Amino acid sequence: MAQSSPLILRLVAFSINAANRAGKIIRDVWSQGELGIVDKGKNDLQTEADRSAQRCIIASLLRQFPNITIIGEEGSSNCEVPSDWLVTESDPSVLQLNCPKEFESVTDKEVVVWVDPLDGTSEYTQGLLEHVTVLVGIAVGSQAVGGIIHQPYYGYASGAESLGRTLWGIKGIGVGGFTPSIPPANQRIIATTRSHSNALAEQAIEALKADKVLCVGGAGHKVLLLMEGKAHAYVFARDGCKRWDTCAPEAVLEAMGGRLTDMRGNQYAYDHNTYHANKGGVLATAKGEDHDWYIRNIPENVRESLK
Ligand SMILES: Nc1ncnc2c1ncn2[C@@H]1O[C@H](COP(=O)(O)O)[C@@H](O)[C@H]1OP(=O)(O)O
Ligand SMILES: [Mg+2]
Numbered sequence: 001m002a003q004s005s006p007l008i009l010r011l012v013a014f015s016i017n018a019a020n021r022a023g024k025i026i027r028d029v030w031s032q033g034e035l036g037i038v039d040k041g042k043n044d045l046q047t048e049a050d051r052s053a054q055r056c057i058i059a060s061l062l063r064q065f066p067n068i069t070i071i072g073e074e075g076s077s078n079c080e081v082p083s084d085w086l087v088t089e090s091d092p093s094v095l096q097l098n099c100p101k102e103f104e105s106v107t108d109k110e111v112v113v114w115v116d117p118l119d120g121t122s123e124y125t126q127g128l129l130e131h132v133t134v135l136v137g138i139a140v141g142s143q144a145v146g147g148i149i150h151q152p153y154y155g156y157a158s159g160a161e162s163l164g165r166t167l168w169g170i171k172g173i174g175v176g177g178f179t180p181s182i183p184p185a186n187q188r189i190i191a192t193t194r195s196h197s198n199a200l201a202e203q204a205i206e207a208l209k210a211d212k213v214l215c216v217g218g219a220g221h222k223v224l225l226l227m228e229g230k231a232h233a234y235v236f237a238r239d240g241c242k243r244w245d246t247c248a249p250e251a252v253l254e255a256m257g258g259r260l261t262d263m264r265g266n267q268y269a270y271d272h273n274t275y276h277a278n279k280g281g282v283l284a285t286a287k288g289e290d291h292d293w294y295i296r297n298i299p300e301n302v303r304e305s306l307k
């Protein structure tokens, strides 16, 4: 790995390959058919794919970057992994990028990597495989700066021979791995949960008077819809999402000009001392959307309940 590249570029470049490797593990577990489903709480599933993908990503990252803080959804993992799970290479094109001045001298101690090894677990167990993503978010201080969203089953529905794609973004640089697009004008398409709704979340969707509501799984997948021009906003007016669900999506979306906040317009903090729960809900809007319009039109009682 080019040691001369700034840490933030090395982390993104390496995490692209780690997320790809985790995606292959997710496909392998699915095709072997033994999902090993556990419910961690209430409607909070974990499978063998979540566990193994996290071990792959964290073991690989720790070998390359032993002094950074990594927080993974599936808790502390055994880092003794099969040797073919250990990633050692980085994406060469990201290492060559020009790093924004403000991130050039970021050190290990300032960085937290938030890992969601499989986002959209509920949909994965139901075979809605294109909703699944692997999320690696890189925070500097409290800010989400870099993100990787790997979609292991991209191309599955159309019968593509080679599955998967990896999107990345770095604030101040931009995005890669896909063709950014903005959603159509004069329409409002809202993406929301299909498996974790409640009365509050429904009330918010109702109030926004969408032309179309897309109920789909995964935080990564919904942000992807915003970045490809298929939805204008992602609205989740309840608790349940955690920092590992939003760190990577926020960084990639904001690197392209969109926004991700809680339902009151506040950004989440991603430093190592922060809470994990996104108690204020998730409101993300595509590039060009009026984020504040959505905040203004969320009923006051919904915003008040999500403090
Ligand atoms: N109530 C909840 N309990 C556990 N995870 C949740 C909950 N609500 C949301 N999430 C996480 O946020 C993601 C986005 O929510 P949704 O798919 O419902 O829109 C989910 O895929 C899940 O991530 P994960 O699958 O990684 O556990
Ligand atoms: Mg989960």
Ligand SMILES: [Mg+2]
Residues within 6 Å of the ligand: 116, 118, 119, 120, 219, 244, 245
């Ligand atoms: Mg998740």
Ligand SMILES: [Mg+2]
Residues within 6 Å of the ligand: 050, 073, 116, 117, 118, 119, 120, 121
């Ligand atoms: Mg997950």
